[in-house]
Amino acid sequence: MLSALAVVSLIGLTLASPAHSGEIELGPRPAYLVGQMAESPLKDKLAACIGQPAERTLFSVSHRGAPLQFPEHTEEGYRAAGLMGAGILECDVTFTKDKELVCRHSQNDLQTTTDILATDLAATCTEPFTPAQGDTPATAECRTSDLTLAEFKSLRGKMDAADKAALTVEDYLKANVPWRTELYAGTGTLLTHKESIRLFKDLGVKFTPELKTPVVDMPFDGFTREAYAQKMIDDYKDAGIPPEDVYPQSFDLDDVLYWIRNEPEFGRQAVFLDARRGLDPTDPATFSPSMSELKEMGVNFIAPPLFVLLALEDGRIVPSAYAIAAKDAGLDIITWTLERSGPLNSGGGWYYQSVSPAIDGDGRMMEVLDVLAQDVGVKGVFSDWPATTSFYASCMGLE
Numbered sequence: 001m002l003s004a005l006a007v008v009s010l011i012g013l014t015l016a017s018p019a020h021s022g023e024i025e026l027g028p029r030p031a032y033l034v035g036q037m038a039e040s041p042l043k044d045k046l047a048a049c050i051g052q053p054a055e056r057t058l059f060s061v062s063h064r065g066a067p068l069q070f071p072e073h074t075e076e077g078y079r080a081a082g083l084m085g086a087g088i089l090e091c092d093v094t095f096t097k098d099k100e101l102v103c104r105h106s107q108n109d110l111q112t113t114t115d116i117l118a119t120d121l122a123a124t125c126t127e128p129f130t131p132a133q134g135d136t137p138a139t140a141e142c143r144t145s146d147l148t149l150a151e152f153k154s155l156r157g158k159m160d161a162a163d164k165a166a167l168t169v170e171d172y173l174k175a176n177v178p179w180r181t182e183l184y185a186g187t188g189t190l191l192t193h194k195e196s197i198r199l200f201k202d203l204g205v206k207f208t209p210e211l212k213t214p215v216v217d218m219p220f221d222g223f224t225r226e227a228y229a230q231k232m233i234d235d236y237k238d239a240g241i242p243p244e245d246v247y248p249q250s251f252d253l254d255d256v257l258y259w260i261r262n263e264p265e266f267g268r269q270a271v272f273l274d275a276r277r278g279l280d281p282t283d284p285a286t287f288s289p290s291m292s293e294l295k296e297m298g299v300n301f302i303a304p305p306l307f308v309l310l311a312l313e314d315g316r317i318v319p320s321a322y323a324i325a326a327k328d329a330g331l332d333i334i335t336w337t338l339e340r341s342g343p344l345n346s347g348g349g350w351y352y353q354s355v356s357p358a359i360d361g362d363g364r365m366m367e368v369l370d371v372l373a374q375d376v377g378v379k380g381v382f383s384d385w386p387a388t389t390s391f392y393a394s395c396m397g398l399e
Contacts, residue, residue: 024054024085030391036363042370043363049395054085059373059393061208062086063337063382064105069181071157071188072113073103075199078191082203085390088247088380089205091196093232094212099223100149101193101231105160108215110142112162114155114190117142117169121151129169137164138172145216149192157188179342193232197239207241208271210249229255233263247271247301253289260298271301271334274308281308281322281354291329301379302326303334307354309376310368317355317368323376335372336382338365338389366392373398 031050037043065077066084073092081089091103108126110116117129117140127141140162144152159176166172176182191199193209200207211232218225229250236246243265250256251273260267272294280286281304294302309323319327326333341349344364347356358364369392372378383389392398 023083024056024390025083026054026085026387026391029385029387033362033366033388036361037366038363042367046366046392046395049391052394054390054394056085056087056205057390057393057398058087058206059378059380059398060084060086060088060386060389061334061380061382062089062205062386063340063384064090064092066385067160067180068339068385070184071159072105073191074157074188075191075195076184076188077157078196078199079203081386082200082205084385084387085394086383086386087205088208089196089200089203090208090210090249090382091191091193091200092210092212093193094144094214095220095223095228096144096147096149096152098148099221099231100152101235102144102149102152103191103193103196104144105212106215107145107212108141108143109160110144110147110155111140113160114142114157114188115173116155117173119155121147121155122169124151129172131167131172132165138162138166139164140172143215145214145220153190153192155190157190159185177342193235194239197235197241201239201241206245206247207236208247208249210273211252211255213252225255226258229258230262233259233266236266244269249273249303251275253299256299257297267298268300270299271303272299273336274302274304279308279322281320282311284321284325287322287325291325291331295329295331300332301334302331303336303382306335306338306351306368306372306381309333309335309372309378310352310355312355312358315358317358317371319371319376320354327377333376333378334380334382335376335378337384338369338381339384 034046062081064072066080070077070080092105093101094104094107095101124146125142129140132138159180161175163172163175209232246266247269249271256270256272259270309320311318311320341351344359344362348359352359381389
């Protein structure tokens with residue numbers, strides 16, 4: 001008998017593959033979120049769109065696939081995101097021991113995002129599993145750079161979680177938060193960067209690879225940071241992907257500037273993921289480099305977390321000083337991450353910290369999305385469940 005995930009995977013093969021031809025399935029979640037909203041003209045507008053055909057839009061950006069329900073950076077999660085109408089899909093890019101590029105959120109997260117600790121490859125981990133002892137939490141660290149590509153591909157993805165109080169590997173791996181399902185977590189097919197390019201092309205979507213900061217010292221066995229940044233772009237060139245379909249990302253401004261200088265066709269859409277420490281979204285004096293300086297460097301896209309773009313004014317959610325300064329400098333704005341906070345009945349947590357007094361339920365998500373789109377003017381929103389952003393964008397006629 002096929003497992004639940006195997007059935008879902010087969011459905012993905014038959015339904016998600018022709019996603020470029022317009023087949024989009026949003027499921028029940030957008031209607032649920034609209035139903036949680038307080039009465040307002042926005043709710044009326046969105047309610048009128050429930051059940052209507054959705055369009056694939058660049059506004060809807062898949063964050064790590066569809067990790068609200070599927071193991072992140074897996075074929076199954078990517079296919080789900082494509083089926084939900086995401087116009088851009090993300091592969092976070094890191095590298096293996098033999099310097100091959102693969103899709104993982106971090107170079108050292110295999111212990112929480114895969115089954116490595118339950119396999120013979122646990123012996124390769126930089127830090128083997130150590131059980132919790134008293135107040136000392138359980139630990140493990142397993143890196144992509146500990147493995148060859150063939151070894152990496154033998155692993156299976158799982159929901160990203162770890163029980164730090166665990167005494168055994170089995171318990172360490174069983175720590176999923178209750179609002180993420182295990183239904184589709186039995187099998188997660190890991191992908192190389194090149195495999196993600198082929199899959200995304202088949203799904204008819206655009207590409208936003210993120211060059212992850214290495215945890216190993218660079219150069220790594222002669223592999224420099226510049227060679228790493230170049231190798232990521234070369235994979236798109238070798239696959240014949242037009243530069244205008246690629247939005248390379250990095251939290252390191254030097255990576256973005258490298259692409260601007262050395263691969264200008266790709267660099268003009270390079271995204272500076274802005275998580276600068278010490279930056280105060282209410283005080284433009286802390287923006288260093290400033291928005292205008294970034295623009296002068298050739299940066300065209302900036303992407304902070306969503307709370308950086310939002311403020312409260314007389315109880316209303318409004319654009320922050322950061323958002324206004326970025327827009328005034330002519331920067332295009334993308335933000336992250338919707339659907340990553342779980343239920344929003346207690347302020348929304350880290351992603352909503354600048355507006356948490358106004359966040360008292362899941363319906364507020366649509367209000368936040370509306371401010372980001374209509375008032376801040378973001379070009380795209382990363383989501384852990386792209387059906388939500390696809391629904392909103394289609395309803396509002398966004399590109």
